[in-house]
Amino acid sequence: xxxxxxxxxxxxxxxxxxxxxxxAAQESHIGKxxxxxxxxxxxxxxxCWGCHGARGDGNGENGPYVxxxxxxxxxxxxxxxxxxTGTLPTDQDLFDAITRGFNTSNMPAWVTLTGQQRADLVxxxxxxxxxxxxxxxxxxxxxxxEPAATVxxxxxxxxIFQKLECWKxxxxxxxxxxxxxxxxxxxxxxxxxxxxxxxxxxxxxxxTNKDLYRIFMTGLDGTPMPSFADVVxxxxxxxxxxxxxxxxVTEKSPELKLWESTKEGAxxxxxKKVENTPTGSGIKP
Amino acid sequence: MYVWETEVTRGKLSWLASSLLxxxxxxxxxxxxxxxxxxLPLVTAKVTALPAFARKYGMPCSSxxxxxxxxxxxxxxxxDNGYQMGNDRDAPIFQSPAYWPVTFRMTPQWHxxxxxxxxxxxxxxxxxxxxxxxxVTTHGFDWSGxxxxxxxxxxxxxxxxxxxASDNTGAFHFEAIWARFDNLLGSSWLNIKVGKFELDNxxxxxxxxxxxxxxxxxxxxHFQPMVSPGVGESLYTFGIGDNQVGAEWMGHxxxxxxxxxxxxxxxxxxxxxxxxxxxxxxxxxxxxxxxAGSLGLQRVGVFxxxxxxxxxxxxxxxxxxxxxxxxxxxxxxxxxxxxxxxxTGVGNKSFYRAGFIGMWYVKKLDxxxxxxxxxxxxxxxxxxxxxxxxxxxxxxxTWNGGLIETHYNINPTILLLNxxxxxxxxxxxxxxxxxxxxxxxxxxxxxxxxxxxxxxxxFAFHNEFSVVRQRGAAPVTGLDVTSKSYLAGFDFAF
Numbered sequence: 202x203x204x205x206x207x208x209x210x211x212x213x214x215x216x217x218x219x220x221x222x223x224x225a226a227q228e229s230h231i232g233k234x235x236x237x238x239x240x241x242x243x244x245x246x247x248x249c250w251g252c253h254g255a256r257g258d259g260n261g262e263n264g265p266y267v268x269x270x271x272x273x274x275x276x277x278x279x280x281x282x283x284x285x286t287g288t289l290p291t292d293q294d295l296f297d298a299i300t301r302g303f304n305t306s307n308m309p310a311w312v313t314l315t316g317q318q319r320a321d322l323v324x325x326x327x328x329x330x331x332x333x334x335x336x337x338x339x340x341x342x343x344x345x346x347e348p349a350a351t352v353x354x355x356x357x358x359x360x361i362f363q364k365l366e367c368w369k370x371x372x373x374x375x376x377x378x379x380x381x382x383x384x385x386x387x388x389x390x391x392x393x394x395x396x397x398x399x400x401x402x403x404x405x406x407x408x409t410n411k412d413l414y415r416i417f418m419t420g421l422d423g424t425p426m427p428s429f430a431d432v433v434x435x436x437x438x439x440x441x442x443x444x445x446x447x448x449x450v451t452e453k454s455p456e457l458k459l460w461e462s463t464k465e466g467a468x469x470x471x472x473k474k475v476e477n478t479p480t481g482s483g484i485k486p
Numbered sequence: 487m488y489v490w491e492t493e494v495t496r497g498k499l500s501w502l503a504s505s506l507l508x509x510x511x512x513x514x515x516x517x518x519x520x521x522x523x524x525x526l527p528l529v530t531a532k533v534t535a536l537p538a539f540a541r542k543y544g545m546p547c548s549s550x551x552x553x554x555x556x557x558x559x560x561x562x563x564x565x566d567n568g569y570q571m572g573n574d575r576d577a578p579i580f581q582s583p584a585y586w587p588v589t590f591r592m593t594p595q596w597h598x599x600x601x602x603x604x605x606x607x608x609x610x611x612x613x614x615x616x617x618x619x620x621x622v623t624t625h626g627f628d629w630s631g632x633x634x635x636x637x638x639x640x641x642x643x644x645x646x647x648x649x650x651a652s653d654n655t656g657a658f659h660f661e662a663i664w665a666r667f668d669n670l671l672g673s674s675w676l677n678i679k680v681g682k683f684e685l686d687n688x689x690x691x692x693x694x695x696x697x698x699x700x701x702x703x704x705x706x707x708h709f710q711p712m713v714s715p716g717v718g719e720s721l722y723t724f725g726i727g728d729n730q731v732g733a734e735w736m737g738h739x740x741x742x743x744x745x746x747x748x749x750x751x752x753x754x755x756x757x758x759x760x761x762x763x764x765x766x767x768x769x770x771x772x773x774x775x776x777x778a779g780s781l782g783l784q785r786v787g788v789f790x791x792x793x794x795x796x797x798x799x800x801x802x803x804x805x806x807x808x809x810x811x812x813x814x815x816x817x818x819x820x821x822x823x824x825x826x827x828x829x830t831g832v833g834n835k836s837f838y839r840a841g842f843i844g845m846w847y848v849k850k851l852d853x854x855x856x857x858x859x860x861x862x863x864x865x866x867x868x869x870x871x872x873x874x875x876x877x878x879x880x881x882x883x884t885w886n887g888g889l890i891e892t893h894y895n896i897n898p899t900i901l902l903l904n905x906x907x908x909x910x911x912x913x914x915x916x917x918x919x920x921x922x923x924x925x926x927x928x929x930x931x932x933x934x935x936x937x938x939x940x941x942x943x944x945f946a947f948h949n950e951f952s953v954v955r956q957r958g959a960a961p962v963t964g965l966d967v968t969s970k971s972y973l974a975g976f977d978f979a980f
Contacts, residue, residue: 240780240849247898248560251546251941263544263941302573307544309571312741313563315777402574 241325257329288339358444568668595975701952782847796831833872
C-alpha cells in the first residue's frame, strides 16, 4: 500500500472518529490554573477514551466490561459535586474527581498527572455536553466549620439516620443490606450497591468528614442517593457525619474512638468486628 | 470538532514530514561509508509492556506508556505502587476468575548487521595460521527472543513478576522473578522486593524503545574498559542494565514525585546458582520530579552502584572423562578439564558506576540526559588475581559517559526517537595505552508506529538504525571498529 493512500485512510478514520464529537473550545479554572481543551484532548486520547469513549458517552472499548459503567460526559450528570443536585459541577469538582479517582470503580487516581494536565482534561471533558454552553455550574455548597464530635452528637446523628431512613438502603448497621438495597439501580438502569460503611474504605467522593458532609447534602446525581440539603440543617448534618463514622468499625477515626469509650458504643462495635477474616475486611458477613 | 480537526491535520503533516526525514536519514546512513566496526555483543532486549495490565484495568497501553514499553509518569507510579491503581480493583479477588495475567512479546524482523575489522582466519603462513581483519555483513529475515511476562498482584499489596524469556532459539532462562510487599504499614515509603529484578534505573533498559543489535542496549550501562590494545575488556562481567539478584527497599511519595530506593545484591550480575563469589553489592537511586507549568513533569535523579567482583577462585576442580580408545596402542584416551568451583571466587575487588539523570518534558518532546562515571579497581582493570603482583605501571581505570535520548510523540500512535551516547576514558589502565583506547560513540534513531492503541494487545511497526564506533578495538591492527545495525520489524505483545 502506498504511503499517500495509507495516509488518506488513516486521516479518514481519525476524522470519522472525531466527527460526532462536536463542541466548542472550553476552558477550566482551578485556582491559579487555567485548563484548555485542546491539550486536554490529547491527554484524553492517551488516557481516557478506552473507558469513556471517543464521544465521551462512556462507550469506550472497555465500557461493556467495566462495572460501574464509565461516566457519560454527554449527559453531564456527575455524582461528585459541591453543587446542588441537578446542576453542573464546578471545575474544581471535576478536577478533584480526576485527582482522587473512584475507589469502587476502575477509575484510578490521576494524581501523577500535573495540575495543568488535569485542568486541561477538565476543560476537554466539558466539550462533550452542550449543557456546558448553556448552563452555569451550580453554586458550591457552603460547609460550616465542623463542631467537635461528642457522644451527644453521635447519638443525635443516629436519630437522624433513622429519621431520614438511611437504613432502608445502607442497613441499620451500615452494611449495605437495607431492605431496598437489592432493588437499587442507577440512571443507566444498572444495579448499584449502597456504600457499605462496615467494610470501610474511601467514600466515592473523598475520605474526609467534609467530603461525607457534602455527599449527603448534594446527593450523588445519577444514583438513588438523594440530596438532603433541604431537610437537614448544617448542625444536624455534622451530627450525622459523626454517627456515620462510628459505622466504619475498621477505620480508626476520632468518632469511633469516642463511641467505643461508651458502654453502648463499645458493645455495638465489638459485635460488628470479627478477627482474621480471609478477605481482611474484619467484618461479620 | 475544531480542536480535533486541527489536531488531525497538524498530526498528518507532522507525520509525513517526520517520516520523510526519518526515511532520508535512514537511507543516508545505509548508503554512507562502511568504516570499520567492532564485534559488539548482540544483545536480545528483554523489554516490558504488559497488555495483561491493560486488560485487568480496562485501560489503553498509552495510559501507562508514553509509547510502549517506555513508561509514562502514570505508569511509573503504577509500577511503584506494586502494579496497583490504588482502588479496590487491585486485588485479584475482584477480578474475573477467567483473567490470566500473562503477556507474550516477540518481534519478527528484517535486519542488517555490518561490522568492520572483525578478526577472521587468514592464510596459513609458514605453517602458522594467521588472523586478519575483515568487514562482515549479514542481513535477512529473523525473529527476536520470546518474552513471557506474568505479573500482577497475588493479593492487595502483594505483587509479583515472573519473566521466563528465551533467545531466538527458544532456550529459556529466568530474566526476572520477584515478589514484593507493597505499602507495608500502610506507607508508600515501605516496599520490599526480593528476587531477581531490574535495578531502579529511571531510564530502563528493560523498557528500551530500540531493538537492534547495536541500539538495543545502553552502551553506558554495560561498558567495561579495555585493558590494552588487542587484549580486550576486563574479564569480570557486570552491567547496570542487567537484572540483579537481591532485596530492594523502595519508597515513594503518594504522587510519585519523590522516589528513593536501595538494594542489597549478590555479586553475581544476576546469574543463578551463585556462580562467582559470596560478595554483596549495593545500588541506590533517588529522584525528584517537579511540575513546570504547561511543559509537563520534569525529573532529576542520582544513582550509584557499588560492587565487587572476585579476581580468582579459591578452589578448582579437575575432572577426567574417558572419551575413547587410542586407535594405535589401545590406551584409553582421557579428557581432563580443570574448572573453578562455583561460588568460591575470592580476592574481591571493588568497582562503581554512578551518575545523574534528568528527564525533561517539553509537551510532546521528552529528553533524557544522563551523566555516568565509572571506576574499576586496578586488579579488575588488569585482570590480575589479587594474590598476584600487579603489572608494572598498572592503574585503576576511570571513565565518563553521557547519554541523550529524545522522543517526540506526535500523537500516541507515532513516536520518533533518537539517542546519542558517548564514553570517554579518563584514565587508561596503562599509561602506555592510547588515551582514547576504548572510547565509544553510539548513535541510534528511528520511529515506532502503533497503528492501534487498545487495552487488549499492542503492535508497533519498528524502524531503527544504529551505529557504534569504538576506538582501538580492532583485534589485529588496533584501529577503530564500527558496527551498524538496521532493523525493521513488527513488535507485538498480547
